[in-house]
Amino acid sequence: GAGVSQSPRYKVAKRGQDVALRCDPISGHVSLFWYQQALGQGPEFLTYFQNEAQLDKSGLPSDRFFAERPEGSVSTLKIQRTQQEDSAVYLCASSLRSPNYNEQFFGPGTRLTVL
């Protein structure tokens, strides 16, 4: 496909369950970002990859959150022992190179609801 895709689009998890959210960036895009968007807020930065290297994970809210991009393309955001406060839309975005100069292309997001 031409754009960024994310799966699943919707996920309902019971509190304490582990979840994995997938992002397929645009082919050839070096940079990949994960964001968390709570209701009524703008997207908040979680983590950033350049190829397979995770350059910044300062936005991950706790050690229950883990992201990887082992081959520099597809990325997975894993949340362990989900809590209700993890309920949000998780957005993935990719850009050709650095976001200093390149626009980001966003996926449709995964809406996570933790019961």
Added chain:
Amino acid sequence: ILNVEQSPQSLHVQEGDSTNFTCSFPSSNFYALHWYRWETAKSPEALFVMTLNGDEKKKGRISATLNTKEGYSYLYIKGSQPEDSATYLCAFISTDKLIFGTGTRLQVFP
């Protein structure tokens, strides 16, 4: 803590009105400022990437200006149409971190 603020939070205008909103950001360590348009049930789409103080960019009826010294950017929409209804997000880039504002929700009534 880097803060990016947008105002107003929401805006309702009549079709044909021109409108503008503001994005305020830290004036230090500036790399770039992005504007995105986010329609309900769709992904955010980039409108502009602005990097230089004094930059002015235009796409159809939408334009934006940038003042990095004082830390603000304006987005203008001329002759608003119902299809312009969306949330407009700005994002400040500093050291490869992209920090979003909370957005301005625009509703254009026919």
